Amino acid sequence: xxxxxxxxxxxxxxxxxxxxxxxxxxxxxxxxxxxxxxxxxxxxxxxxxxxxxxxxxxxxxxxxxxxxxxxxxxxxxxxxxxxxxxxxxxxxxxxxxxxxxxxxxxxxxxxxxxxxxxxxxxxxxxxxxxxxxxxxxxxxxxxxxxxxxxxxxxxxxxxxxxxxxxxxxxxxxxxxxxxxxxxxxxxxxxxxxxxxxxxxxxxxxxxxxxxxxxxxxxxxxxxxxxxxxxxxxxxxxxxxxxxxxxxxxxxxxxxxxxxxxxxxxxxxxxxxxxxxxxxxxxxxxxxxxxxxxxxxxxxxxxxxxxxxxxxxxxxxxxxxxxxxxxxxxxxxxxxxxxxxxxxxxxxxxxxxxxxxxxxxxxxxxxxxxxxxxxxxxxxxxxxxxxxxxxxxxxxxxxxxxxxxxxxxxxxx
Amino acid sequence: xxxxxxxxxxxxxxxxxxxxxxxxxxxxxxxxxxxxxxxxxxxxxxxxxxxxxxxxxxxxxxxxxxxxxxxxxxxxxxxxxxxxxxxxxxxxxxxxxxxxxxxxxxxxxxxxxxxxxxxxxxxxxxxxxxxxxxxxxxxxxxxxxxxxxxxxxxxxxxxxxxxxxxxxxxxxxxxxxxxxxxxxxxxxxxxxxxxxxxxxxxxxxxxxxxxxxxxxxxxxxxxxxxxxxxxxxxx
Ligand SMILES: Nc1nc2c(ncn2[C@@H]2O[C@H](COP(=O)(O)OP(=O)(O)OP(=O)(O)O)[C@@H](O)[C@H]2O)c(=O)[nH]1
Ligand SMILES: [Mg+2]
Numbered sequence: 088x089x090x091x092x093x094x095x096x097x098x099x100x101x102x103x104x105x106x107x108x109x110x111x112x113x114x115x116x117x118x119x120x121x122x123x124x125x126x127x128x129x130x131x132x133x134x135x136x137x138x139x140x141x142x143x144x145x146x147x148x149x150x151x152x153x154x155x156x157x158x159x160x161x162x163x164x165x166x167x168x169x170x171x172x173x174x175x176x177x178x179x180x181x182x183x184x185x186x187x188x189x190x191x192x193x194x195x196x197x198x199x200x201x202x203x204x205x206x207x208x209x210x211x212x213x214x215x216x217x218x219x220x221x222x223x224x225x226x227x228x229x230x231x232x233x234x235x236x237x238x239x240x241x242x243x244x245x246x247x248x249x250x251x252x253x254x255x256x257x258x259x260x261x262x263x264x265x266x267x268x269x270x271x272x273x274x275x276x277x278x279x280x281x282x283x284x285x286x287x288x289x290x291x292x293x294x295x296x297x298x299x300x301x302x303x304x305x306x307x308x309x310x311x312x313x314x315x316x317x318x319x320x321x322x323x324x325x326x327x328x329x330x331x332x333x334x335x336x337x338x339x340x341x342x343x344x345x346x347x348x349x350x351x352x353x354x355x356x357x358x359x360x361x362x363x364x365x366x367x368x369x370x371x372x373x374x375x376x377x378x379x380x381x382x383x384x385x386x387x388x389x390x391x392x393x394x395x396x397x398x399x400x401x402x403x404x405x406x407x408x409x410x411x412x413x414x415x416x417x418x419x420x421x422x423x424x425x426x427x428x429x430x431x432x433x434x435x436x437x438x439x440x441x442x443x444x445x446x447x448x449x450x451x452x453x454x455x456x457x458x459x460x461x462x463x464x465x466x467x468x469x470x471x472x473x474x475x476x477x478x479x480x481x482x483x484x485x486x487x488x489x490x491x492x493x494x495x496x497x498x499x
Numbered sequence: 500x501x502x503x504x505x506x507x508x509x510x511x512x513x514x515x516x517x518x519x520x521x522x523x524x525x526x527x528x529x530x531x532x533x534x535x536x537x538x539x540x541x542x543x544x545x546x547x548x549x550x551x552x553x554x555x556x557x558x559x560x561x562x563x564x565x566x567x568x569x570x571x572x573x574x575x576x577x578x579x580x581x582x583x584x585x586x587x588x589x590x591x592x593x594x595x596x597x598x599x600x601x602x603x604x605x606x607x608x609x610x611x612x613x614x615x616x617x618x619x620x621x622x623x624x625x626x627x628x629x630x631x632x633x634x635x636x637x638x639x640x641x642x643x644x645x646x647x648x649x650x651x652x653x654x655x656x657x658x659x660x661x662x663x664x665x666x667x668x669x670x671x672x673x674x675x676x677x678x679x680x681x682x683x684x685x686x687x688x689x690x691x692x693x694x695x696x697x698x699x700x701x702x703x704x705x706x707x708x709x710x711x712x713x714x715x716x717x718x719x720x721x722x723x724x725x726x727x728x729x730x731x732x733x734x
């Protein structure tokens with residue numbers, strides 16, 4: 088199974104880049120040209136080509152800002168997610184280059200070079216797709232923010248807010264192994280693509296102590312760059328903040344030390360929560376391998392693991408990526424329906440999930456069972472071993488919901 | 500003779516401290532956030548230096564820092580975007596005293612400097628050393644070095660000069676030969692620190708770059724000494 092993404096200019100059909108993942112042949116130039124040709128031809132006939140289904144693959148086309156064509160080909164990925172993936176890919180192009188440069192670049196070679204800056208981000212976005220090629224330790228989702236729940240999140244939140252006030256910024260978060268443990272209200276007000284790109288921009292880089300990277304926000308600020316500052320407080324725990332020209336990096340670091348040094352033990356406790364991603368107070372039964380808890384309004388999720396099972400079982404049976412597949416294929420398809428809201432003055436189209444269909448759904452396979460249940464704005468998907476009786480799944484799922492939502496210490 | 504004992508890490512005393520820098524019992528170096536430091540006895544003094552990495556695009560600045568920090572993961576090249584600052588803790592024995600040196604490497608790229616004005620000033624501010632990097636397989640990057648070193652003498656901190664040559668292959672001929680290096684060293688009174696960042700050996704990784712890190716610390720130490728003796732001379 089595999090995924091390809093290609094980028095061309097709308098006007099000239101000049102390829103800017105192409106990336107791929109999986110055990111697949113490389114995409115030849117002639118194939119890229121014909122894929123683009125079909126789209127271009129239909130456009131000249133006033134027809135917009137959106138997608139096509141091959142026996143084992145889906146192809147989707149999308150034009151951005153009347154200047155860039157992105158084409159994705161993938162197997163095992165829903166169209167909805169592929170569409171989100173292309174939005175995120177275009178966002179990644181804007182992130183380091185700015186929309187102006189992309190729209191008005193006279194120099195194609197320079198633009199190609201600029202596009203190379205975001206190639207590791209695009210690779211990470213492809214890792215979020217559900218092409219089932221490898222058992223990765225991390226299961227990420229392209230259109231949602233990955234979170235971690237710890238009993239210390241409230242303390243972190245307070246501390247983060249103090250820190251952000253000093254920076255005179257409203258956009259900040261605390262990352263633990265790449266998962267958001269606490270974030271400001273402003274951070275949640277960013278578009279989900281922006282949130283994803285900002286965290287990937289830091290986590291896809293090799294590790295260093297402090298980053299200060301100029302970034303454009305694809306939705307909020309495509310023309311004016313912010314500074315994305317990331318500081319590693321302790322190994323695997325970072326704070327991310329968007330700020331303006333001031334204060335200087337050294338200043339920010341100095342204040343970060345002041346602000347956080349009295350909370351060393353809190354930071355260490357949160358770090359220990361990974362890879363379980365849950366506070367100690369939430370305990371999972373033996374037949375529960377893990378769960379995916381999604382807030383589909385805010386577009387964030389937590390993947391909770393039962394480490395006890397991980398120890399006792401053969402490697403590979405503990406595949407939390409099954410939950411991602413289940414969520415995309417069953418929950419998003421049947422439980423949720425997309426509502427297109429067109430905002431004509433700003434020319435932005437927001438896709439807001441509105442819950443319509445089923446309230447619960449389940450799936451049984453040879454090795455696993457999955458069960459999903461809705462609770463307010465949340466959807467909980469649980470991965471069970473196949474021994475669990477089908478009718479008890481919902482009881483256990485309810486128990487997990489209760490554990491998470493009745494505990495006042497749990498905040499995310 | 501250098502004030503820093505270049506082989507100290509391999510001595511019994513050095514070995515007894517090395518494990519503080521590893522992740523648990525592995526031979527992988529531990530990475531420290533800004534709130535952390537190696538758990539050495541607090542009696543050991545810590546000295547911090549800021550080093551700004553300069554040099555043409557693609558010569559290997561980011562790789563060198565990754566190698567010296569023990570965090571280098573891949574040999575894939577992507578141009579550095581913005582500022583990346585990496586702290587490296589390194590224990591040295593200066594005369595008879597153990598000192599924990601904290602090297603702060605500031606790494607960026609020519610393109611970032613060109614595109615965003617705040618980057619150069621942030622990197623140059625209160626800098627202790629300029630580290631000019633060239634690649635042994637690119638003669639023009641070597642010819643740039645005197646010019647790079649000169650751009651810095653203007654800054655008021657009078658930073659020390661460190662020169663690093665990457666992609667060094669001791670057993671095969673390089674585009675830049677020994678005689679050229681010798682001539683350069685005599686003329687500019689700096690020793691070229693040679694490194695092959697992509698090379699990995701079976702030894703624990705920390706010993707792989709101990710020569711280079713000691714050499715860097717030595718240059719910084721000498722600068723401090725000169726600075727102090729100048730101060731004393733004035734008074
Ligand atoms: N064999 C070998 N390859 C090296 C060495 N140093 C760097 N490279 C390779 O050279 C390429 C460029 O290295 P970088 O460290 O990214 O170069 P840079 O100076 O940071 O480049 P900019 O960020 O664009 O300024 C990478 O593919 C490295 O793997 C070395 O000592 N030996
Ligand atoms: Mg670099």
